[in-house]
Amino acid sequence: GEDVEQSLFLSVREGDSSVINCTYTDSSSTYLYWYKQEPGAGLQLLTYIFSNMDMKQDQRLTVLLNKKDKHLSLRIADTQTGDSAIYFCAENNFNKFYFGSGTKLNVKP
Amino acid sequence: NAGVTQTPKFQVLKTGQSMTLQCAQDMNHEYMSWYRQDPGMGLRLIHYSVGAGITDQGEVPNGYNVSRSTTEDFPLRLLSAAPSQTSVYFCASSYFAKSSEDEQFFGPGTRLTVL
Numbered sequence: 001g002e003d004v005e006q007s008l009f010l011s012v013r014e015g016d017s018s019v020i021n022c023t024y025t026d027s028s029s030t031y032l033y034w035y036k037q038e039p040g041a042g043l044q045l046l047t048y049i050f051s052n053m054d055m056k057q058d059q060r061l062t063v064l065l066n067k068k069d070k071h072l073s074l075r076i077a078d079t080q081t082g083d084s085a086i087y088f089c090a091e092n093n094f095n096k097f098y099f100g101s102g103t104k105l106n107v108k109p
Numbered sequence: 110n111a112g113v114t115q116t117p118k119f120q121v122l123k124t125g126q127s128m129t130l131q132c133a134q135d136m137n138h139e140y141m142s143w144y145r146q147d148p149g150m151g152l153r154l155i156h157y158s159v160g161a162g163i164t165d166q167g168e169v170p171n172g173y174n175v176s177r178s179t180t181e182d183f184p185l186r187l188l189s190a191a192p193s194q195t196s197v198y199f200c201a202s203s204y205f206a207k208s209s210e211d212e213q214f215f216g217p218g219t220r221l222t223v224l
Contacts, residue, residue: 004151043199101151102151
């Protein structure tokens with residue numbers, strides 16, 4: 001299968017920016033995604049980026065894609081305690097979705 | 110719309126038992142899939158379906174069967190449960206994965222323990 005990697009933990013203070021990083025292996029993936037999972041719940045799509053884009057901004061979220069290095073990042077501006085969750089990046093390759101292991105974001109008040 | 114529903118929410122099995130995890134969606138989605146989530150490993154695709162009557166294997170299909178007789182339902186069968194199948198199972202659906210700015214909608218999950 002594909003290899004999607006993320007760091008496991010990130011801790012920030014409320015009001016700071018959070019940057020969650022992801023590397024992937026399949027350069028033919030058309031779309032790359034960020035999902036959020038709150039405790040005891042399923043995953044919820046936060047945002048996605050088409051592979052021919054470098055950047056996408058959606059309110060407090062900024063996605064950066066470096067296709068040459070196969071590196072994807074999610075920046076959350078003005079991080080709030082409600083942003084505490086696990087964040088997954090994922091790629092879609094011919095009907096199969098491959099997820100990273102998830103980054104647990106802890107936001108301290 | 111109820112979205113994606115899964116039953117049961119929790120299940121404990123003994124090694125060797127069989128059971129079926131139910132998944133249903135009421136959004137007329139063509140694409141449905143099953144994942145397992147294990148600590149530190151993210152979600153791994155077990156099986157998926159691109160429409161009624163069509164199923165295919167994902168990353169970790171061994172020990173699981175699926176069928177898709179209707180658009181709405183996509184049950185996952187454990188043939189002979191093993192402790193290695195202890196996990197949280199998620200069902201998801203979307204209109205069609207290939208045009209995938211389409212969002213995958215996830216069910217609430219089934220927590221399975223195999224003793």
